[in-house]
Structure formats: structure tokens, C-alpha cells
Amino acid sequence: MTADPDLQPPTKDAAAIIKANEQFYEAIENADMDLMRAVWVGAQDRDSATCVHPGQPAVHGLERVLRSWAVVCSRINYLQFFITDVRVRQVGSAAIVTCVENVLSELPGQGEDSLGFGGSHYEAINVFKRDGDGWRLVTHCSAPVFPSERPDSDGRPV
Amino acid sequence: MTADPDLQPPTKDAAAIIKANEQFYEAIENADMDLMRAVWVGAQDRDSATCVHPGQPAVHGLERVLRSWAVVCSRINYLQFFITDVRVRQVGSAAIVTCVENVLSELPGQGEDSLGFGGSHYEAINVFKRDGDGWRLVTHCSAPVFPSERPDSDGRPV
Numbered sequence: 001m002t003a004d005p006d007l008q009p010p011t012k013d014a015a016a017i018i019k020a021n022e023q024f025y026e027a028i029e030n031a032d033m034d035l036m037r038a039v040w041v042g043a044q045d046r047d048s049a050t051c052v053h054p055g056q057p058a059v060h061g062l063e064r065v066l067r068s069w070a071v072v073c074s075r076i077n078y079l080q081f082f083i084t085d086v087r088v089r090q091v092g093s094a095a096i097v098t099c100v101e102n103v104l105s106e107l108p109g110q111g112e113d114s115l116g117f118g119g120s121h122y123e124a125i126n127v128f129k130r131d132g133d134g135w136r137l138v139t140h141c142s143a144p145v146f147p148s149e150r151p152d153s154d155g156r157p158v
Numbered sequence: 159m160t161a162d163p164d165l166q167p168p169t170k171d172a173a174a175i176i177k178a179n180e181q182f183y184e185a186i187e188n189a190d191m192d193l194m195r196a197v198w199v200g201a202q203d204r205d206s207a208t209c210v211h212p213g214q215p216a217v218h219g220l221e222r223v224l225r226s227w228a229v230v231c232s233r234i235n236y237l238q239f240f241i242t243d244v245r246v247r248q249v250g251s252a253a254i255v256t257c258v259e260n261v262l263s264e265l266p267g268q269g270e271d272s273l274g275f276g277g278s279h280y281e282a283i284n285v286f287k288r289d290g291d292g293w294r295l296v297t298h299c300s301a302p303v304f305p306s307e308r309p310d311s312d313g314r315p316v
Contacts, residue, residue, distance in 0.1 A: 127285060
């Protein structure tokens, strides 16, 4: 995952913010719940944590958020993120990262069957809070991008 | 629109943050583009502005964001927001507001016809930046909530 350097603030914080954002997606891809816990704010900020999964009502509170990720990771056989258009805006001790989640996933079917692989796109808003030299996730929202009726340059719907 | 007092930080900022959030929705409902411009960050932060309309790719940059709202307001005959579950988290000079947008809208049809009124629900993430005594919107995301298959207490799908 790379970020457009023109869009980064000229601060040493930018690299740490982008790193925290990358770790969030690594945690999902690897179903690494220890990393997932380390990515989010700590227990002292537990009430601040909010997560919006695609198409779902918001999940509020650190423990409920972490549990929701455990459910996501247990239900999906395979999940890979191609993160593009990463943009960082720093507002004091907060950082807003927006990016596009291009997701390849394998959906479980009945029994051992798979429903096959599917691709989808989401606009993500990830808000981090400074924690010493690092940054911890306080709000995540993944909003589905609907297929457009507009034709692409080849005249196909995109 | 009221906020659950238990969820508000005990600071004088909370009222100003909630007021800014309310003005955003007033601007949409009234198609008030002057108020919409006043709600968002100023020209010095124009590159920071990001807006995600439901189902759409993100719009980046203040002028493009304001233009997108002009398009939304011109296309929809009637738009009313019932905002619920307002939660405020302050991170230094940034404020993250999450709320549920319960929207009643009238969709235009062919010519003078209307396609009728429709209701829909969205999870909103609104991030504000302190500007003197006030707060200006820097990031808005409205994520559609899909109808659930779960029955409600009367056994109907919700």
C-alpha cells in the first residue's frame, strides 16, 4: 500500500499514521486479533471506539468493536485488501485517513462449499488519535460504493 | 435533534460541536448553500475537505464538495433528516460526531411526476476541526444501512 506523497502533510507524523492504517488492514487480512486490539484505542478510551461495517448499523464501544471483527474474520474464508488513494489530514492530535478499500473475498457457502470469489469497493474513513509516538484507531467506517451506470472509456458500465 | 447527555464529553465544546452538526443538516434540508459553505472548513483548508455521499466514490476538495451538495439539493424535491444517536468524541482540536441519518425524501420522476416518498437510513461520520469558538466540517461520510433480515419484535423483517 503506497500513499501519494503529494497528499501527505510534511510532518514526521505522516509515516506513523500511514503505518497504523496499514496495520489495521493487516490485522483483518490475517485475522490477527492481537494486532487488531493493538490498532484500536486502549481501554481508557473504550467508550470512544466506533466501527461501521458495510451496510450495517454502527458498533459502539471497544469490546463490541473487537468482537465484531472476530465475527467478520471467522465468517469469511479469504479476504484481501488492495488499498488505494490513501490521504492523510492531521488535525492536532487527531488524524483522518481516507482511502479506497478494493476487496477480494471468498464467501462461504453451505458446508464446505464456497460461493466463489468476489470483488467490491468501499470508501473508508479511519480516524486515529495520537498515542505517544504512535496512532490508535478511534473510528472506522467502510461505506460501499455502488456500481455506476456510467460507461467506462470502453463503453462498458463500471 | 437531541443528543444523549450521557454520551457527551463534559466540556463547553460539546454544545458548539452539536450545533455545527445540526447546521450541516439544516443546510441540506433548506438547500442553503451559503450555510453549507459556512459549515465546511475555509479556503485555507480547502484540500482537506472530503465528502462521501451514499454509494458514491469520495469527493475531495472544498469546491468539488460544495458543488456535489448543490447537485444533491437540485435533484431531490424534498429531503428531511431525523437525526438520532448523536455521539461526540473530542480529540484535541478535532471532534468526531457519529449519528444516524433517518431520511425522508421525495424522488423526482419524469417531468412533473414524483416517484413518491421514501425512507432510508445512513450511518454518518462527521469530523470537525476547531475554528476559534466554532467547529468546521472537514470530513463527512454517509454510509447506507441495508435492510436486515432479522425480524423485529413483531416478527416483521426490519
